[in-house]
Amino acid sequence: MTETLIEFPKREAATRQNVVQDTTFRLPGTQVGPHSAAVKTGQAVQGSQALTIEIDKLYPATEGSASDLIRALGLLADAIELLEKARAAARNKEIVTSDRYTQRFKALLADLFGCRRIGDGYGVIINSLHFALVNQHGEPLSFEHLTTAWRVLKGLRNRPFVSFDEAMESVGELEASNLKVDPVVLPELVGDPEDE
Amino acid sequence: MPIPLALTDFKMTQATCEVRYEDAYLIYDRTGHVFHEIRGSFTDLKVINASPPQTSFRCDEGTFALEVGQCRFTSQKADTKLEVYAGQCKRFFDSVVGNLDIKVFTRIGLRVLFRKDFDDLQHAETALNSLQLANLGPPERFGIASNPEEVLFRWQNQQLGTTLRFKAESGKIEIVLPPELEADKPEIQKSFNGLVIDIDYYTVAPVERSQWDASAWIPQSLRTIKKHTDAILSR
Numbered sequence: 001m002t003e004t005l006i007e008f009p010k011r012e013a014a015t016r017q018n019v020v021q022d023t024t025f026r027l028p029g030t031q032v033g034p035h036s037a038a039v040k041t042g043q044a045v046q047g048s049q050a051l052t053i054e055i056d057k058l059y060p061a062t063e064g065s066a067s068d069l070i071r072a073l074g075l076l077a078d079a080i081e082l083l084e085k086a087r088a089a090a091r092n093k094e095i096v097t098s099d100r101y102t103q104r105f106k107a108l109l110a111d112l113f114g115c116r117r118i119g120d121g122y123g124v125i126i127n128s129l130h131f132a133l134v135n136q137h138g139e140p141l142s143f144e145h146l147t148t149a150w151r152v153l154k155g156l157r158n159r160p161f162v163s164f165d166e167a168m169e170s171v172g173e174l175e176a177s178n179l180k181v182d183p184v185v186l187p188e189l190v191g192d193p194e195d196e
Numbered sequence: 197m198p199i200p201l202a203l204t205d206f207k208m209t210q211a212t213c214e215v216r217y218e219d220a221y222l223i224y225d226r227t228g229h230v231f232h233e234i235r236g237s238f239t240d241l242k243v244i245n246a247s248p249p250q251t252s253f254r255c256d257e258g259t260f261a262l263e264v265g266q267c268r269f270t271s272q273k274a275d276t277k278l279e280v281y282a283g284q285c286k287r288f289f290d291s292v293v294g295n296l297d298i299k300v301f302t303r304i305g306l307r308v309l310f311r312k313d314f315d316d317l318q319h320a321e322t323a324l325n326s327l328q329l330a331n332l333g334p335p336e337r338f339g340i341a342s343n344p345e346e347v348l349f350r351w352q353n354q355q356l357g358t359t360l361r362f363k364a365e366s367g368k369i370e371i372v373l374p375p376e377l378e379a380d381k382p383e384i385q386k387s388f389n390g391l392v393i394d395i396d397y398y399t400v401a402p403v404e405r406s407q408w409d410a411s412a413w414i415p416q417s418l419r420t421i422k423k424h425t426d427a428i429l430s431r
Contacts, residue, residue: 052300053401057355059412062419069412121406159406166406 055158069160072115072122076157079108083150090143099140106133118160121167125156128171128181135180148177199326203426206310206393211278213285213414214268216303220296223264227251230262233291238284257284267292278308282414289410299405305398306417313390320364320391321345327429329362355401360425361394395421 061070086101109130116123129149133141141149152170156162162170174181227246231253235241238255245252253260258271269288274281292298314320325343334342346363371384397417 051401052407053355053399053403055407057401058399058403058407059416060420062416062423065416065419067412067416069409070416118412119409159404161409161412162406 055160068115068117072112072118072160073157075108075112075115076153076160079105079112080150080153080157082108083146083153086141087143087146087150090141090146095140098146102133102141102146109133119162120164121162122156122160124164124167125152125162125170128174129153131183132174132179132181135182135184144177145179148173148179199323201312201323201327201391201429203310203393203422203429206312206391208274208276208308209311210270210272210307210309211274211281212268212270212305212307213281213289213410214266214303214305214307215289215292215301216266216305217296217298217301219265220298221264222296223262224248226295227262229295230288230291233295234260234288237287260288262292278414278418279411282411285410285414293405301399301403301405301408303398303400304403304408304413305396306414306421307394307396308418308421309395310393311388311390313388315389317364317366317389320366320389323391324362324364327362329428352400355399357398357400358421358424359394359396360428361392363392363394365390365392393425395425397421 055073059067059069059073061074082101082105086098086105089095089098089101109126112126113123113130116126129152132145132149152173155170159166171181231241231243231251234253238257241253241255243251244254244259249264251262253262257273258269261268261270267289269281269285271281271284312320312323314323321343324345324347329347329349330344332342332344336342337344345365346361348359348361350359351357366387366389369386369388373379373382373384375382397420
């Protein structure tokens with residue numbers, strides 16, 4: 001029989017709280033170290049052999065989940081697979097096959113955009129990929145385009161809560177591969193500075 | 197005789213979400229920023245303990261702890277799906293992460309306690325033993341009893357871990373009212389006997405800041421906890 005004296009009005013001194021303190025949150029066997037806190041890019045933790053957690057372990061898909069994130073992770077996996085196939089076809093100079101996979105990827109972007117509540121960083125990357133494809137005006141993506149988009153999406157799937165600033169680095173990668181990621185009307189709205 | 201049990205027979209009595217990180221010495225400058233940022237999101241938020249490496253806040257929704265290497269939010273009034281609770285955690289953790297410039301979590305844990313009340317402790321122990329969690333029968337062990345009063349499991353790999361504890365326990369809550377209230381009954385007592393399920397679901401591998409969001413992770417983790425705990429109870 002455990003007994004706990006509670007002084008009015010200290011609500012926190014309830015019995016349940018004391019049970020938790022007895023067992024503590026530092027449960028024996030829990031591995032706090034030796035992970036270094038320095039992770040900048042990729043999955044490897046600098047300074048140790050520890051890897052960051054796999055996203056599918058962190059958010060396992062369960063039945064009945066209505067989470068935007070779980071839906072986005074599934075869609076991103078599909079998108080990455082399609083881009084892999086498109087890359088393989090482009091590498092073999094099978095332009096029509098590559099474009100067919102790219103069009104299937106393009107069809108996923110609306111659903112991916114529907115999950116934009118995940119965050120601003122997520123939204124800006126999906127949006128940029130959408131406009132990159134629109135601005136191709138039917139031209140197939142090159143192997144370099146496909147590789148960059150594939151790499152950006154893999155990064156997004158592993159770090160879906162990427163900040164807006166970090167996401168802009170990914171957008172910069174897309175632009176560096178000569179994809180035009182801005183909306184078509186944006187230059188018209190902004191105007192050409194040389195005209196002024 | 198087995199007593200059929202399901203997790204729906206139990207009431208969630210407490211939820212705690214805790215994140216750990218490498219020691220963040222910005223805590224010495226920015227605890228006040230965290231308090232200031234979250235004050236508008238919680239009811240009657242007050243500092244209950246303040247020391248440089250460890251500060252606790254309390255509000256109607258629960259209790260916050262902010263330490264140099266970890267922080268957590270505990271609620272005894274959490275909603276059953278932990279969706280509201282997850283939103284509260286998000287506001288707190290986002291503020292801590294931003295102010296303390298945390299990039300990586302070394303551990304993230306969700307701990308939930310469920311309890312089913314019984315008339316007396318013996319009934320609670322009978323319910324625990326009817327689950328046959330440990331494949332041990334008579335004779336008496338260590339000269340104490342043949343059946344354990346507590347059973348603890350741990351599963352852990354390189355990515356995730358879970359501890360699951362079952363305990364038949366009794367307790368007494370005794371509240372002493374201050375004399376200025378001049379109450380007819382200066383003390384209030386409440387006893388309980390129950391079977392407690394205490395589950396701690398946590399990450400083992402480091403988690404990058406951009407991989408984790410409390411409002412996505414907590415409800416999803418609770419679904420995982422419920423699914424697997426129910427499977428154990430009803431096997």
